[in-house]
Amino acid sequence: MASPSDLLTLFRREVADDAAPYLWSDDEFFTYLDDAQKQFARFTDGLPDTTTVGVTEIVLDTLTDTYAVSPLILKYRSAWNKATGRPIEIVNLEDMASHGMYFDSIPGHVKSIVTGLDDNSIRVWPFPIEPLTVKLSVFRLPLLDITDASPALEIAPQHHLNLLMWVKYRAYSKQDSETFDKQKAEDSEALFQAYCGRVKAEQARTRHKPRSVAYGGL
16 A cells, blocks of 8 residues: 555656655645545546445435535435435436426425435435435545645555556646646546546446346257
């Protein structure tokens, strides 16, 4: 596992910027590395999470059917009633009519979460007839920004070194006569996006449920 400080040392070695005064400051590097981890999450499925309370729990009451959710959420995977374990369907706004769902304020036991109405909020259907806590399984962005004091990255260790491709893209895009290199920036960005594409395909294969195939006899 490479720490942010380890990656800074490697970055300076790879771009021949290992003697002061540096072309890129430590603060610039950690800003680029933080962006790299976030872009990695965006270009792949994101970081799976079912346990971070501030991200994966929504406390419902009987006063409203609209609730704020964490801006870190990239994608909803599933939802369920925390007390009973019963699943709660996740429905996009555009699919409500085909599901026979309408926001008519008629109270009932919550069956669905509706997404796609506003950024960082959801509505539940029907209007909650009783308080309950909804648990979510999501893909999300990293919880914390990376700084020089960060002990570790949140993404898996096997991806750490490849974050430097995005760091180099940001570094070579710096508008300075000594650092700007359009070709190196574009090459680094392309390599990073290609790597993320491979990771996303690998994740999809890993999470895909195998199906057995029955073959008929002659």
